[in-house]
Amino acid sequence: MSINDRILTPFTLPNGVELKNRLLMAPMTTCTGINNGMVSPELVEYYRVRAGSIGAVIVECCFIDDKGLAFPGAIGIDHDDKVAGLAQIAAAIKGQGSKAILQIYHGGRMVEPELIGGNSPVGPSAIAAPREGAAKPLALTGEQVDYTIYQFGEGVRRAIEAGFDGVEIHGANTYLIQQFYSPHSNQRTDHWGGSRDNRTRFPLAVLDITHSMARQYADPSFIIGYRFSPEELEEPGIRFADTMYLLEKLAQRGLDYLHFSMGYFLRPSIVDTQDPAPLIEKYIAMRSAELARVPVMGVGGVVNKTDTDMALEHGYDLVAVGKACIAYPDWTDRIASQQTLELFIDSTKREELTIPEPLWRFSLVDAMIRDMSLSSKKFKAGVFQEKVQTDDDSQPVINVSLETDRITDVTLQPDASLDVAFVTSFETIRSRILDANSPHVDAVSGATTQSESVKKAVAKALAKSCKAQILEEGGNPAASQNYDVVVIGSGGAGLAAAIQASDDGARVLVIEKMSGIGGNTIKASAGMNAAETRFQKLKGIVDSKEWFYQETLKGGNYKNNTVLLNRFVEQAPLAVEWLADRGIELNDITITGGMSVDRTHRPADGSAVGGYLISGLVKNLNKRNIDVMLDTSVTEILYQQGVVTGVRVLNEDQEQLTIVSKSVVVASGGFSANSEMVVKYRPELAGFVTTNHKGATGSGIALLEQIGAGTVDMGEIQIHPTVEQTTSYLISESIRGGGAILVNQNGQRFFNEMETRDKVSAAIINLPEKYAYIVFDEQVRLKNKAADEYLARGFVISADTPQALAAELNIDPQTLQATLARYSGFVEAQCDSDFGRSSALRHPVNQGPFYAIRIAPGVHHTMGGVVINADSAVLDSQNQVINGAFAAGEVVGGLHGNNRIGGNAVADIIIFGIQAGNQAASYALR
Incomplete structure (x- = not known):
């Protein structure tokens, strides 16, 4: 046989x-x-x-x-x-x-x-x-x-x-x-x-x-x-x-x-x-x-x-x-x-x-869901070698083997000095890259830095191969490339815009100055606010767009641009469905400060929304043949005879390139990580940590200002009340929305935890110690996966009893026990007679283990930015449309007034990202 x-x-x-x-x-x-x-x-x-x-x-x-x-x-x-x-x-x-x-x-x-x-x-x-x-x-x-x-x-x-x-x-x-x-x-x-x-x-x-x-x-x-x-x-x-x-x-x-x-x-x-x-x-x-x-x-x-x-x-x-x-x-x-x-x-x-x-x-x-993002590119077949930049400067070498249309292998050059952990994670990221035929894949859990360095090296090898193929065909790699829509920024707004523009028939390029995709969105934790959604109805949650509108207006102290706010509220449930149609389902619902109804949509397992959202959007990006340039800064938006004509960029190799485009979507985020710019508008925020990634420098605002864009609310900078100070890590509002409380160093509550961020931050700053503890029990932890992440990162102090937790925090045990008992009584009565908390009174804080995280405010969101109309078109200082320029996300000002409600940022980036992509494609293809 x-x-x-x-x-x-x-x-x-x-x-x-x-x-x-x-x-x-x-x-x-x-x-x-x-x-x-x-x-x-x-x-x-x-x-x-x-x-x-x-x-x-x-x-x-x-x-x-x-x-x-x-x-x-x-x-x-x-x-x-x-x-x-x-x-x-x-x-x-x-x-x-x-x-x-x-x-x-x-x-x-x-x-x-x-x-x-x-x-x-x-x-x-x-x-x-x-x-x-x-x-x-x-x-x-x-x-x-x-x-x-x-x-x-x-x-x-x-x-x-x-x-x-x-x-x-x-x-x-x-x-x-x-x-x-x-x-x-x-x-x-x-x-x-x-x-x-x-x-x-x-x-x-x-x-x-x-x-x-x-x-x-x-x-x-x-x-x-x-x-x-x-x-x-x-x-x-x-x-x-x-x-x-x-x-x-x-x-x-x-x-x-x-x-x-x-x-x-x-x-x-x-x-x-x-x-x-x-x-x-x-x-x-x-x-x-x-x-x-x-x-x-x-x-x-x-x-x-x-x-x-x-x-x-x-x-x-x-x-x-x-x-x-x-x-x-x-x-x-x-x-x-x-x-x-x-x-x-x-x-x-x-x-x-x-x-x-x-x-x-x-x-x-x-990784098996086919990524065709490289199908339009032509590689020069062969093996291209790149060094991987690691934290310990060991610089391992990889060999990227290519056919004319695909990656056939990624191998690690033998090196006895290589760290075992690097070699182990390399095998996993290699498999993902080969299966997806793209370096744009999820990083290996527990080895993010190593994964990103390998992905970057592979991307550089692909770029070398593309250039080599162009030269072999007699072309000029530095010649201008042509697109219908260029999107600046790869956070949620940029990716949503790119996907929608592509779906509308445009040829799209995404340009990102950082080494990886995701922007500040990848750090988002709470969820996406929307009213009258299918998922609310399935859970029996009664909500209305009018309530959502009024609470957002009140949260922004009535300084919101009401035209943008109306569009925002109306489009929010449609944006939730837009995501679901693309395999990104936010069907679990919680609440954030300033809201009266559970309307913060997040993944089914209660995990942080950012990573889940970016992973899903990147998968959609890859399926649509959308080109991405990483480590590339836009130095100028080209604007001639009253219209946008393209962008000029500087890549990692310090090459200046011109990209011709009929329209541009700027979705590069805010400026919370630009301390000089923050202090320029708010001197009192000098020395505050920021929750934002280091790319949030306001560069997109400057680019648009160069072509005449107007700005609004630049001094409206939000500090988030619950930031772990040693790492600048944001502790999600969903923890308080899940039932946690805030206590001072005396072990006492001092404010309504579900008030808006500006008010809670001010209350913490007014404490003698300038910090507080967010305290919760096992019931909150079980329903909020973000809490498990904080535990794993070592932020959390835990103990089996309130008294033991108080000892760990150097708080009087009887005081903390009395605080928890009093709050638990308010939960039973569904009435907080001390501070008027009326939402997220979910259950008594009485089931051990008990947990605490020390927090203080940090710079979190810049509400100011460029001026747009309801269709996401950028306006100049006379409120006239700048033809071909569109913007979405935190680069835009006006929507949030002087205080952003938790969960509204994710809604903002998706709603206006979709809209900017649609309008940019429509403009370019007219």
């Missing part, structure tokens, strides 16, 4: 169970768990449609301890109440004719504190993972190690009760089991650590208890697999010989399969980079006769039947298929019929492909 025939024929495991073929769906996290790890109906359907023709489905990793989840939206097997939901998945898979296997794990030190209530993760030793921002874990005691093994056993019991055909023990991906075997993460001195033999004890104990549970509760057909990562980059770390030693011991205990965990099934060593031999070849050569009896499974990079055949040729017995099963639920049928597949997902097919919404937004899938 040929290898080509073998992949689709039955295969018998060591326990006698027959799989209908040698193909398995790989375990891939979907982030679709609900209510602390329960199974959702859409997750059941996701697995149902992918079962059937494939031999087995390995269901994504299930945490065996609620302190062991390594992903948001993870599913759990930590309690008996999870069994019913998991049973639905097992029944759905088996009902279609495939075997159902459940992967079980504990994340150990790889767990982020924000996922477990701000608590510290645990590990074999108190040694943090070598990655940016990694938390130092608490070392498990001997008793806790024993209990964790018991928890693995209970997980197996529950899997059997749920009807699964087997379990896969997750001993890979640097999670807890691997951590116990690693000499880097396990530096214990008891019998669980030290020698290599001692370090094998934990994985062997987990396998032993798995066998014990299978003997007690399952029949002999129960499948037991083990997933492993063959090497670690850490020093000291697991090497391939160590892995073989462990696998031999596992095989002696009995396994039905071993599962290599690698990004590519023919990957060579990541330690010995001079040896090109695939690790599977080394494995075959080194294994004993006993280990050879255990089938071995490969995973990574399998898309077509040629890939599966190659895996068998190199010695794999089984093949696990990952992303291809997401993109093609009927993948097995397709390869059986000899189809040649391309790994991408049509952006309009989410529901048809039964991909749950959280998975659709997860980077694994996001």
